[in-house]
Amino acid sequence: MNRRVLLICLIVVTSAGSAAAADAGKQIVLQGGSNPGATACVTCHGVNGTGNAAAGFPRLAGLSASYLERQLEAFRLGTRTTAVMAPIAKALTGSESASVSEYYAHQHPPAPQTQAPPQQLAAGMRLAITGDWANGIPACVTCHGPAGQGIGGPYFPALAGQHASYTVSQIQAWKDGARTSDPINLMKSVAEALTQEQVEAVAAYFASLPALDKNTSAESVDALAELPPTHAEQTPADHSEGFIPPSEAEIPDNEFGRMVWLGKKVFVHTQQAASKYAGNALNCVNCHLDRGRLASSAPLWGAWPMYPAYRGKNDKVNTMTDRIQGCFTFSMNGSPPPGDSKVMTALLAYSYWLAQGAPTGVALPGSGYPDLPDPELAPSRERGRAVFEGNCALCHGAHGQGKKVDGAYWFPPLWGPDSYNWGAGMHRVNTAASFINANMPLGLGGELLTNQQAWDVAAYIDAHPRPQDPRYENSVEQTDERFHDHNCFYGESGGE
């Protein structure tokens, strides 16, 4: 057999295996498992996994099998504590757990029904899509996928179409410690930051969304771009005395305002809205969190008032246009949008808009990435690997390759051909360490990792191969000598 035939056979076998498992699963759903106490799932979750909103039983239909299986494991381990599910999960055998998970994963989720008031839904949508960075809350969709449809795999389940009552109860469980199965305490941290009003709003919003099956990225991107402004938007600032950019509700409804919205779209959905200039899989927002609003994450309102400025990197006075073009050349490994292109005008308009009221030429607190003290120990790639595997791989993949949903990157790759190149600022270990320390893991910046860990993991990440420096001349050695007189691994790894 040649390789293609082998591949097809494998797919057929795998599908057949899943189907068989699902059949076995159905039997358990209807009649229970082989051990005493493994009662039929249908009682609470329904034969099609629709659950029961009034009783707070979750919808299981269409959730990923590995996620469902991991939950059964959590009930067994006690990292999820419920009087009902713990004994059932313990009574199910390993293969029964797998079968029943596979079965429910294959059920078609029902159309959502909601009677939540529009104002609550709008508040929930805002939280889901943009977060509440002033209180350290990242957007839910960052981890739960476009339109809340989940990322696939054992973590980050779909929230779309889930009963609001269940979502509310689970957020409470994270808060109370009744559920501790979240990796690196991500959900506990978020749950503790949410107000009860926010919890109910975001649960209502996700309950109102259809649990989409496939190819929804484009749709959800459109939805994001059309997100209506809210009136209570706060600036991202754990730096509470810092600069407050204007709320999107203040963007005027005119030609200028439409250019600002386009700029935001390009900034957040660079892959879709500026595809011809993007040479990798990143979006501007990957390095400039919260739509370029977040303090200590190189916010646009911090950059706009500081240009034109001289930069040693290209040894000239750079306009803001030059600076943005630099981002596209290096961080985006692409080609710079021309100065008179609509994409550039839009990015300038969006940057300018975010800086409304900021004094020209004044470096605001929270600009750029904060200085990070030198580490006590020289950064170690080996220690960094452990930090990465324990904290970063969850989203960025075991090999730094990021994660895709429906074929498109959702979590950004940190190295390899789809990441920033050897000319980007982020390839400098000190820059990456500073960004990581202030902002990673998402929502836990400065809380989870020590300074030393930030340095170590930055070294680990930045030592990996990535696209060549576009200023490459003749050889890695020569390019290294000319352009890489800073804290980086270019000379060592730039030729890979």
Add this chain to the structure above:
Amino acid sequence: MNRRVLLICLIVVTSAGSAAAADAGKQIVLQGGSNPGATACVTCHGVNGTGNAAAGFPRLAGLSASYLERQLEAFRLGTRTTAVMAPIAKALTGSESASVSEYYAHQHPPAPQTQAPPQQLAAGMRLAITGDWANGIPACVTCHGPAGQGIGGPYFPALAGQHASYTVSQIQAWKDGARTSDPINLMKSVAEALTQEQVEAVAAYFASLPALDKNTSAESVDALAELPPTHAEQTPADHSEGFIPPSEAEIPDNEFGRMVWLGKKVFVHTQQAASKYAGNALNCVNCHLDRGRLASSAPLWGAWPMYPAYRGKNDKVNTMTDRIQGCFTFSMNGSPPPGDSKVMTALLAYSYWLAQGAPTGVALPGSGYPDLPDPELAPSRERGRAVFEGNCALCHGAHGQGKKVDGAYWFPPLWGPDSYNWGAGMHRVNTAASFINANMPLGLGGELLTNQQAWDVAAYIDAHPRPQDPRYENSVEQTDERFHDHNCFYGESGGE
């Protein structure tokens, strides 16, 4: 004879006439005039017109003959009152006045000698070259020519090389009313605004300059560009609560600072520093007085914080780069500097620098040109002509053609092939009226002309022919309909 030979003959005849007059003049200088009381000039002014610094007798050598003749006339008329000169001037016949003036105009001015302290000279230079707009004082050189060498003709004499004692006494005479021969009270107004310290400094500075003969524009331009910063520079603001741009002394001594200086050079000496983009005889500073610093004169610090912005003129969101390119296309009747050109970067850097501290997106008082109330009477070109001849022709020429020094424009032309074109903002009567009302005559903005006069003279100026609108399409009628739906004479005059 063909026309060229005729021209040469005319020149020879004219030169011979001047030489003959100068010979006659020398006799009067040495021996006095034909009437009693017309004593020999040599006594006070010397045979070579060097004057006498200690006694306060002015240097006459090299001043223009028409200026000298006009002074003798002023002594006769009593618009200059001195016990010594009045009877002498009255005793000289008309032809003797002309001869003696011609004679002294042909003498070579001596090299200057000065012992003024450097600090005083620096203060004088600043005043001479940039004025003191916070107190309504324009730069002396604006009227007295590059490096104070005079404009030629009966007004605006050379100040370079004049004895300081004499200059001081004359400024006092303007103040006291002992000298009232200044057109439209220009010098009285300036003299009253000057402090005694400023008077002494500027007199000392001009005394220290050589009275240059010819072709000095290039040199003087270089001198202007290299003007060292002072530490006490104030913002132009009769709007005393207005925004204060930083002093040039604060421009840092680094790459960025050098780009700011270049931007200032381009802005003030556009003809020299950005010649390839200038299609007429104007400089940016002609519409943006005091180096782009003056409130109500479209200061750069007012414009910078307001872009990107939508403009109806080109129906798109304009970046600051677009906006500046518009100036070159229309007001400069040239070609726009590319967005990535050094000229553009320099102008952006200079604009940005002037706006240091200005809040992004906030319209500052003094931005643009101030709104001017509608006139009581419809603007009249005929009334405007009288206003022009009485107030504007002095500098801008009887035919709006501006005035040259050593072959290069010093006073800007207001119409004709070397002025702004039919697409420039200034061709709108309301815009010109607003500019004129706020700023013209120079240093007397809002003081000399009534609102009605500003409207009238704006109509007079803007009805004259000028370079075609670069957006011209097919016919004046079609271009008028498409682009000139505003207060202007394009349809009437645009085809001229």
